[in-house]
Amino acid sequence: MARRPLPRILSHGGAQLARSRELARTAADSATDILYPLIMITRGLRRLASAGLRRWTDTPKDKRGALLFLVASVVLVVAIVPYGPLLAVITLMAVAAWQGRDRAPSEPDGPDDSQTQRLKSLYEALVPYFSAAEDPAPLYAHGGEWEKAFPAYEFDATGRIAHLVISYPAYFPDGEAESRARIQHLLTAKSGRGREYHFAWDEESNQLTVTVLAPLPSDICAQRYVTAPGETVLGFTDPTQVQRTLPLTHGEEQRDVPPVVWRTGIRSTEPHLLALGQPGSGTSTLLRSIALQALQHGDVVVVDGGGTGEYACLTGRDGVLAVECGLAGALTSLEWAAHETERRLIAANRAHQAGHPPPDDTRRPLWILLDRPSAFTHLAAADGHKDPQSLLQVPLRHGRPANVTVVIADQLDSLDVLSDPVRQHTRARVALGPVTAQQLEAVLGAPPNTTPLDAVPPGRGYARLGTGPVHRIQVPATPNPYDEATGEIHRQAVLELLPPRTTPADAATERQGPDPAEAAAQAEPVTAEAAAAAGAEPVTAEAAVAAEPQ
Ligand SMILES: Nc1ncnc2c1ncn2[C@@H]1O[C@H](COP(=O)(O)OP(=O)(O)OP(=O)(O)O)[C@@H](O)[C@H]1O
Numbered sequence: 001m002a003r004r005p006l007p008r009i010l011s012h013g014g015a016q017l018a019r020s021r022e023l024a025r026t027a028a029d030s031a032t033d034i035l036y037p038l039i040m041i042t043r044g045l046r047r048l049a050s051a052g053l054r055r056w057t058d059t060p061k062d063k064r065g066a067l068l069f070l071v072a073s074v075v076l077v078v079a080i081v082p083y084g085p086l087l088a089v090i091t092l093m094a095v096a097a098w099q100g101r102d103r104a105p106s107e108p109d110g111p112d113d114s115q116t117q118r119l120k121s122l123y124e125a126l127v128p129y130f131s132a133a134e135d136p137a138p139l140y141a142h143g144g145e146w147e148k149a150f151p152a153y154e155f156d157a158t159g160r161i162a163h164l165v166i167s168y169p170a171y172f173p174d175g176e177a178e179s180r181a182r183i184q185h186l187l188t189a190k191s192g193r194g195r196e197y198h199f200a201w202d203e204e205s206n207q208l209t210v211t212v213l214a215p216l217p218s219d220i221c222a223q224r225y226v227t228a229p230g231e232t233v234l235g236f237t238d239p240t241q242v243q244r245t246l247p248l249t250h251g252e253e254q255r256d257v258p259p260v261v262w263r264t265g266i267r268s269t270e271p272h273l274l275a276l277g278q279p280g281s282g283t284s285t286l287l288r289s290i291a292l293q294a295l296q297h298g299d300v301v302v303v304d305g306g307g308t309g310e311y312a313c314l315t316g317r318d319g320v321l322a323v324e325c326g327l328a329g330a331l332t333s334l335e336w337a338a339h340e341t342e343r344r345l346i347a348a349n350r351a352h353q354a355g356h357p358p359p360d361d362t363r364r365p366l367w368i369l370l371d372r373p374s375a376f377t378h379l380a381a382a383d384g385h386k387d388p389q390s391l392l393q394v395p396l397r398h399g400r401p402a403n404v405t406v407v408i409a410d411q412l413d414s415l416d417v418l419s420d421p422v423r424q425h426t427r428a429r430v431a432l433g434p435v436t437a438q439q440l441e442a443v444l445g446a447p448p449n450t451t452p453l454d455a456v457p458p459g460r461g462y463a464r465l466g467t468g469p470v471h472r473i474q475v476p477a478t479p480n481p482y483d484e485a486t487g488e489i490h491r492q493a494v495l496e497l498l499p500p501r502t503t504p505a506d507a508a509t510e511r512q513g514p515d516p517a518e519a520a521a522q523a524e525p526v527t528a529e530a531a532a533a534a535g536a537e538p539v540t541a542e543a544a545v546a547a548e549p550q
Pocket of ligand 1: 218279280282284285286458460475
């Protein structure tokens with residue numbers, strides 16, 4: 001059956017309606033402009049009439065006769081003098097027009113006294129940084145004109161600077177991080193601490209734009225995000241640097257928030273992540289949030305050096321291969337993960353050589369989540385054991401083509417305890433909690449273009465993916481549901497995201513990982529000797545990686 005076209009008003013209705021509305025608005029504006037004198041005179045006449053009426057009612061009754069007589073005499077005089085009525089009408093219209101003029105107070109042009117004072121003192125503070133003795137016409141000089149140096153400014157309701165454009169001389173070394181940091185520090189101190197500022201340096205036009213940032217929302221709770229497989233939401237950020245938004249629910253409310261999305265897997269350029277923070281800054285929460293997202297499409301091995309049961313809720317769940325809290329279990333699980341990475345590489349490599357697609361058992365993402373590996377490093381050194389970090393070398397180096405992702409969380413002061421492979425191969429970085437600009441630079445490899453705060457809520461920090469921009473980030477609240485301090489709404493939100501149990505909780509011992517003997521039996525021969533004994537081509541992990549098609 002042929003489909004009948006929609007009536008034009010329905011198919012083009014929106015555009016037509018908008019155009020009509022625009023036309024009507026323009027017509028109304030033009031009519032108001034033309035009729036403005038008439039409107040003004042009418043308003044003035046109304047004001048005069050009401051003033052006259054007020055005067056009449058205010059006049060005591062005994063004096064009203066005299067007033068009436070005075071008015072009548074004026075009317076009589078006007079009537080008898082030549083051109084009197086005409087002149088009277090013109091005078092009345094002129095008075096009405098004057099009375100009917102717009103009396104709305106006009107917006108003050110420019111800053112008030114206290115705002116001017118603020119701008120002046122900011123200008124004076126910048127003089128030593130933006131002036132040079134050899135400059136014949138300095139833009140910055142003590143007692144100079146701040147108006148030329150600050151072409152645009154805005155203040156908030158409290159009278160503090162909300163937005164400021166600063167022009168600076170071309171000889172200022174704006175390409176040097178240290179020079180920039182000095183100016184940013186000064187501007188933060190002078191414009192009011194306790195707020196976050198964004199600094200945009202325009203090196204071409206020698207202008208610095210300072211903008212006060214609104215705090216990031218800290219009320220977002222763990223939930224299912226609308227993301228593609230291979231995408232993990234690390235947290236939420238400002239709309240300025242991220243084009244995309246995710247629809248989120250917050251109780252009854254729905255809103256779109258810009259996320260920081262980390263891409264993992266074969267095509268990822270930052271296949272592994274390192275999160276650092278002060279104690280209590282929320283790194284375990286970030287790991288829990290990542291685990292809940294990873295379990296949607298993959299398997300997870302958790303190794304917790306913190307030993308506070310932060311991941312107990314994952315034990316025995318579908319896809320959770322192990323939750324380890326002890327050194328022995330951590331070593332076994334990480335050893336298995338290293339073998340599994342090699343097995344996947346070899347299997348995928350053989351399939352490539354045979355011209356087949358990679359086998360299914362190499363495609364399911366495997367996540368290795370480590371909380372506080374530095375704690376195990378100390379324990380291992382004390383007990384004369386192997387450092388679990390040494391077992392991460394293969395997953396970190398070769399995990400990407402094998403769909404193996406490593407996520408490590410630790411405390412900021414343990415950065416030095418982390419092994420070289422950990423530091424080299426974790427190109428996605430997160431720093432949480434109160435962090436100094438120097439610490440941020442050490443963790444992220446670049447300073448943020450905002451001012452770090454001294455006090456921040458848990459889960460607040462910065463993220464950087466590879467060599468990309470530094471994002472402010474707020475990790476969604478994903479608390480431990482078994483923690484008594486967790487609120488009921490958050491507990492339910494996390495419990496709903498957990499996969500079903502495949503092992504009864506009481507049967508699930510602390511270590512859930514595959515039996516190492518069984519794992520070894522299942523794994524393909526990974527050394528040249530073993531491979532030769534099995535009649536296969538000798539393939540090591542390195543050789544497999546080298547043969548991996550790019
Ligand atoms: N994103 C967040 N939103 C709300 N609360 C959070 C967030 N992250 C952490 N918290 C809260 O802060 C506290 C500490 O969090 P968490 O245990 O994750 O920190 P941590 O950095 O792992 O600390 P530690 O190393 O001491 O274990 C917890 O009570 C947690 O619920």
